[in-house]
Amino acid sequence: MLTVPEPNTTVVVVTWRGAGHITACLDSLAAQQRPHRTLVVDNASDDGTARLIAAHPSAPQVLRLSRNRGYAGAMAAALSVVDTPLMAWLNDDAVAEPDWLAELEDGLGTAAAAGAKLERPDGTPQSVGVRLTADGHGADTVEAPAFGFCGGAALLRTDVLRAVGGVPASFFCYYEDTDTAWRLRLAGHEITTVPSARVIHRHGASTRPGSKPFHLWNERNRLLTLLRCAPAAVAMRELARFAALTVLLPLRGNVPDAANFRLPLRCRVLAEVVLRLPATLRARRRIGRRSTAGRGQIWRNWTSH
Known part of the structure; x- marks a missing residue:
């Protein structure tokens, strides 16, 4: 057979x-x-x-x-x-x-x-x-x-x-x-x-690129990924930049007409990142224990491409 x-x-x-x-x-x-x-x-x-x-x-x-x-x-x-x-x-x-x-x-x-x-x-x-x-x-x-x-x-x-x-x-x-x-x-x-x-x-057939949920998930998950995987200095720099831009948005003119530049969405992103921070830092430690390559080396190797 x-x-x-x-x-x-x-x-x-x-x-x-x-x-x-x-x-x-x-x-x-x-x-x-x-x-x-x-x-x-x-x-x-x-x-x-x-x-x-x-x-x-x-x-x-x-x-x-x-x-x-x-x-x-x-x-x-x-x-x-x-x-x-x-x-x-x-x-x-x-x-x-x-x-x-x-x-x-x-x-x-x-x-x-x-x-x-x-x-x-x-x-x-x-x-x-x-x-x-x-x-x-x-x-x-x-x-x-x-x-x-x-x-x-x-x-x-x-x-x-x-x-x-x-x-x-x-x-x-x-x-x-x-x-x-x-x-x-x-x-x-x-x-x-x-x-x-x-x-x-057919990109975006299941989700709507440019929509509020799209930008919420993208902005939040970028920051979470950095907090989990990137060098600590990079993760904190980008989180601080996001927060600073959010605070300054009401004072700026010519703000782009995109959902990720709207104050309520950005505030929600920051709130969700803060709420997830304890679990994210625990995940970062687990990732670090499994790592055989340095976070800084990976960052330097691949952000130049």
Whole structure:
């Protein structure tokens, strides 16, 4: 009797109200050249998404959450049930090329994580990973080498991800990939980029870039990531800058018309960071105990790229 080898990878797709695009994503996974398992984490969708997933001919495994935990919370929940050596992350508004997973698995080598290439629907490149800016933002880059992977399409070693503390579930959405990549780097692991592993990404189909929640999560989670992973002087500098700008906003003219320059939102960011500070500092100590590379060295190595 022919024995079919167990798949190496579980592809995790997080969805919330994804009825408009989840089918195309699952179709692309069903067409993959490399055997795998598919796990869909449904963040309590109420728009018919659950029905579409259940009816899909690929019959993916489904983990339906009782409430919306965001991308980070859903990935953390998925990590608790994944039992394959590798775990792929794929946005529900992405369509993977048929060789996407094969290219990632073959390109991973000895690295702990590999980032794919995300392209916009018009074919222009969106990201091959994340770079670190001088003020500690995690920004998409189309140039390799990249500091980290983009969480929209990536492959990670399951045991290594667990060993560095998993996914920061409390982030809800955004910076969970930058934070995870940073912790991998601190623990001495390599992250590689596989541009031949391509997905078409409808960026922002599940969230609304530019909205108040978008800016809240981005600003808050950047500061939390810095407090968890960056050199202490960098983290305190950026927190102080954010607070100072917030205090001075009412006195400034020509304030940009963007949600992240509105006083109530910035005050909420600061309040949430302060409330989370004890848990964040405990996490920083745990990260430090796992680290084999210095925070300062990682910062110097990658903010110059």
